[in-house]
Amino acid sequence: MKKKPNVILISTDQQRGDCIGSESRGVKTPNIDRIGNNGVRFTKCITPHPMCQAARASILTGKLPYSHGVRDNGRDLDEALGENGLGGLFNRSGYDTHFIGKAHLSSQQTFEPTGRPECYTSAKDFAPNWDGPYFGFQRVNMMLRPHHHTQWYDPPEALNYENWLDQDGNGRKRWNSAKNALNPQTAHFQAWRSALDERWHSTPWIGDRAVEMIEDIGDQPIMAWVSFPDPHPPFLAPNPWGSMYSPDEVTIAKHRELDLDQRPWWHRRFVEDRSKPIKQGAQHNAGGIDWGQKGDLTEKALRDITAIYFGMISAVDHQVGRILAALEAKGELDNTYIIFISDHGEWLGDHGLLLKGPMLYDGLLRVPCLIQGPGIPAGQVINDPIGTIDVLATAADVSGIETSKIHGKSWRHLWEGTQTRDFALSEYEVDAQRSAVDMDLMTVRSARYRMSVDLKTDTGELYDMYDDPDEMINLFDDPTKMAVRHEHMDMIRSRPDDIIPAAVRVGWH
Numbered sequence: 001m002k003k004k005p006n007v008i009l010i011s012t013d014q015q016r017g018d019c020i021g022s023e024s025r026g027v028k029t030p031n032i033d034r035i036g037n038n039g040v041r042f043t044k045c046i047t048p049h050p051m052c053q054a055a056r057a058s059i060l061t062g063k064l065p066y067s068h069g070v071r072d073n074g075r076d077l078d079e080a081l082g083e084n085g086l087g088g089l090f091n092r093s094g095y096d097t098h099f100i101g102k103a104h105l106s107s108q109q110t111f112e113p114t115g116r117p118e119c120y121t122s123a124k125d126f127a128p129n130w131d132g133p134y135f136g137f138q139r140v141n142m143m144l145r146p147h148h149h150t151q152w153y154d155p156p157e158a159l160n161y162e163n164w165l166d167q168d169g170n171g172r173k174r175w176n177s178a179k180n181a182l183n184p185q186t187a188h189f190q191a192w193r194s195a196l197d198e199r200w201h202s203t204p205w206i207g208d209r210a211v212e213m214i215e216d217i218g219d220q221p222i223m224a225w226v227s228f229p230d231p232h233p234p235f236l237a238p239n240p241w242g243s244m245y246s247p248d249e250v251t252i253a254k255h256r257e258l259d260l261d262q263r264p265w266w267h268r269r270f271v272e273d274r275s276k277p278i279k280q281g282a283q284h285n286a287g288g289i290d291w292g293q294k295g296d297l298t299e300k301a302l303r304d305i306t307a308i309y310f311g312m313i314s315a316v317d318h319q320v321g322r323i324l325a326a327l328e329a330k331g332e333l334d335n336t337y338i339i340f341i342s343d344h345g346e347w348l349g350d351h352g353l354l355l356k357g358p359m360l361y362d363g364l365l366r367v368p369c370l371i372q373g374p375g376i377p378a379g380q381v382i383n384d385p386i387g388t389i390d391v392l393a394t395a396a397d398v399s400g401i402e403t404s405k406i407h408g409k410s411w412r413h414l415w416e417g418t419q420t421r422d423f424a425l426s427e428y429e430v431d432a433q434r435s436a437v438d439m440d441l442m443t444v445r446s447a448r449y450r451m452s453v454d455l456k457t458d459t460g461e462l463y464d465m466y467d468d469p470d471e472m473i474n475l476f477d478d479p480t481k482m483a484v485r486h487e488h489m490d491m492i493r494s495r496p497d498d499i500i501p502a503a504v505r506v507g508w509h
């Protein structure tokens with residue numbers, strides 16, 4: 001009897017859709033591109049939410065955020081819902097299930113201990129050799145602190161990566177040395193070339209764990225989520241990746257000025273709030289710095305940030321190549337579906353913005369999306385709007401596993417040419433506790449337009465992505481576009497009627 005196909009989902013954190021080699025920015029990703037060359041690349045894949053935790057909960061469950069309750073970071077996914085998601089579904093179908101890297105399926109910086117392994121103050125309750133289960137994944141190699149905006153805490157406040165980093169008692173020294181900047185110095189506090197030797201950074205650690213998993217594969221098929229925390233800020237990369245791109249040569253944002261007067265009210269409110277004091281719970285921040293700040297975004301600063309951001313992506317791409325090579329060496333590549341996505345994008349200077357928030361410009365909303373595997377035709381490029389919410393449905397479909405009560409739909413019909421897609425949805429309950437404004441922010445991406453609407457105030461923005469790909473002209477109140485606006489509101493209202501109450505806020509991240 002032929003073994004079922006393996007499924008490996010590879011994700012990054014905060015990677016823009018235009019930051020792969022097959023797009024226009026000049027980022028070198030030959031291994032990620034290889035997935036698309038051997039299969040399908042989707043050019044209009046959007047995130048269901050622009051924040052890590054909510055986006056990841058949607059990938060796991062196949063549901064939009066208002067239907068799994070995680071409407072923002074700091075709200076924990078119901079464990080029963082999560083265990084019926086990607087890991088649990090494949091585990092019950094006879095797969096050996098793994099999670100490697102950054103999960104962020106639960107809140108990290110919380111008001112009180114939550115009893116979950118990803119909570120800073122609960123991690124000590126899990127043994128140093130703890131390896132799952134977690135949200136249906138039977139074997140895990142996870143990180144408690146995937147990014148360097150947090151300070152080091154000695155084990156037992158640690159998970160697998162931190163325990164590995166501290167294997168000889170030098171974890172704190174290594175963690176802190178990652179924050180030491182090599183020359184040439186950069187012009188922005190969020191970006192630097194890391195002095196820590198590459199082998200201790202999280203990207204190769206995740207690559208190593210993924211290769212080991214593949215080398216140990218047996219008769220049971222594997223389903224793995226391999227989750228890289230880069231290129232999430234602060235933007236730091238060791239050499240050779242930190243120096244791979246010249247700041248003078250990278251393609252930076254075309255429109256780098258804040259243009260708040262041309263935007264809906266919440267743009268200004270959100271931007272101005274970011275200059276206020278750090279929120280409660282900032283004791284976990286490294287150096288007492290508010291890492292959510294944009295800082296002075298000069299052209300020099302943006303060039304430095306962009307060059308290092310590109311380097312972080314190329315470092316991940318190198319590990320993707322190692323994963324593909326390991327599958328090939330094991331004779332499993334032709335029997336493996338490989339999906340590459342990111343949880344959400346990054347502004348990277350667009351409209352004078354850095355990081356992420358409730359302004360759903362294309363750089364933040366759109367993410368890379370590529371898939372290869374048995375029976376998928378090579379070299380297809382599909383322009384229909386889709387979402388990462390479809391990952392569960394697609395993975396289950398190609399593996400012959402039935403799903404129920406999810407919002408995502410399989411991409412199979414798109415590459416087979418039997419169906420088309422008209423739009424994809426994203427939704428975000430913006431919480432004044434965390435983001436200065438209270439909003440019910442709904443976004444739709446159709447083939448031609450992107451529209452975001454605050455249902456609380458009936459205000460919004462509408463952009464023609466054909467004639468205005470840089471989203472400079474807001475057409476929301478243009479009387480000649482009322483029919484388009486109403487059509488896109490109908491798309492938003494078409495979301496399934498299965499909304500549940502928001503999960504309780506337990507923290508900030």
